[in-house]
Amino acid sequence: MEWSIGEVAKRSGVTSRTLRHYESIGLLRPSRTGANGYRYYDEGALVRLQRILLLRELGVGLSAIGDALAGRSDDVAALETHLGWLHDERGRLRTQIGSVRATLAALKGKEQLMPEQMFDGFDHTQYKGEVEERWGAEASAESDTWWRGLGVDGKKGFLEEQTRIQDAFSAAQSAGLGPDSDQAQSAAARQFAWISDSWQGKAPTAELFTNLGEMYVADERFAKNYTRVHATGAEFVRDAMSIYAERTLAQSS
Numbered sequence: 582m583e584w585s586i587g588e589v590a591k592r593s594g595v596t597s598r599t600l601r602h603y604e605s606i607g608l609l610r611p612s613r614t615g616a617n618g619y620r621y622y623d624e625g626a627l628v629r630l631q632r633i634l635l636l637r638e639l640g641v642g643l644s645a646i647g648d649a650l651a652g653r654s655d656d657v658a659a660l661e662t663h664l665g666w667l668h669d670e671r672g673r674l675r676t677q678i679g680s681v682r683a684t685l686a687a688l689k690g691k692e693q694l695m696p697e698q699m700f701d702g703f704d705h706t707q708y709k710g711e712v713e714e715r716w717g718a719e720a721s722a723e724s725d726t727w728w729r730g731l732g733v734d735g736k737k738g739f740l741e742e743q744t745r746i747q748d749a750f751s752a753a754q755s756a757g758l759g760p761d762s763d764q765a766q767s768a769a770a771r772q773f774a775w776i777s778d779s780w781q782g783k784a785p786t787a788e789l790f791t792n793l794g795e796m797y798v799a800d801e802r803f804a805k806n807y808t809r810v811h812a813t814g815a816e817f818v819r820d821a822m823s824i825y826a827e828r829t830l831a832q833s834s
Contacts, residue, residue, distance in 0.1 A: 583612060584627070586620040593630060595801065600630075602799060608647050609633060632660065739778070743806075746771050750818050751810040760820035769825035772818075787830035794822035 590597045603609035604620070609630055611620035622630070629650065636646045731739060749768035758764055776793065777784040785793065797803045798815045807814035 583621040583623050586611070586622070589622050589627070589630070593634070595630070595634070599799065599801060603630075603633065603643075606643065606647070608643060608650075628660075739775075742771075742775055746775060747806055747809070750807065750821065751814060753821075754811050754814065754817050760817055761824050765817070765821040766825055766828070769818075769821040770829070772822060773825065773830070787826040790830055791823045791826045794819035794826075797822075 584592070586597050586600055589595070590600060600609065600620070604611065609626065612623035612626050613621050615621065632650060633646055636649060746768055749771065750765065753760075753762060753764040753768060756764070773784070773790060776790070797807060798819050804815040807818045811817065
């Protein structure tokens with residue numbers, strides 16, 4: 582059996598654009614391309630896509646996923662390994678659920694919160710491999726040191742600011758404003774400051790800030806943060822960041 586790219590996108594939750602990106606980097610090729618240019622995927626391709634998505638959920642970068650898939654052609658053995666990882670992840674999620682329940686119980690009962698319990702099961706280093714792959718081991722170590730040094734209030738404030746920035750972008754789009762509007766550019770400026778804070782004051786260049794915006798669209802893990810209100814929310818944020826980089830960052834460099 583074969584399925585069209587549209588059917589695969591609908592059933593897997595992966596956008597057609599992402600599937601085409603996977604094809605362009607040699608990660609997932611369609612089993613055939615019709616005369617009309619439509620891509621079709623057979624059962625083997627779907628199994629490979631499942632393996633890709635499993636590894637993505639575990640925080641593995643695309644380059645590392647390509648290496649992993651190239652090194653193991655036995656789908657059964659590979660999926661058994663993935664299953665073991667998922668069991669480990671389930672245990673971590675159970676710990677997180679217990680942590681959140683304890684926090685809710687403390688808040689409802691107005692009891693003292695215990696920081697060591699609140700963050701039990703949360704692993705800031707889960708994407709360590711991907712960070713090292715993209716920006717180097719030194720950047721990964723610095724990021725981890727910075728995060729651990731924030732403290733409970735600092736971590737809470739940092740995450741809340743990102744949510745407020747997402748809401749600001751959504752508000753601008755809901756008002757029918759463009760990514761070049763003052764409101765959207767204000768949100769982009771806050772995004773820039775937020776990223777700079779997480780990099781310990783090392784502000785990204787105009788090119789890097791633009792590339793980060795592209796990543797918010799290409800990587801569904803990031804895109805979902807900006808598509809809660811608008812299906813094109815990630816694209817709106819990307820365009821606003823690109824404009825901010827060109828207007829403000831490039832001019833000041």
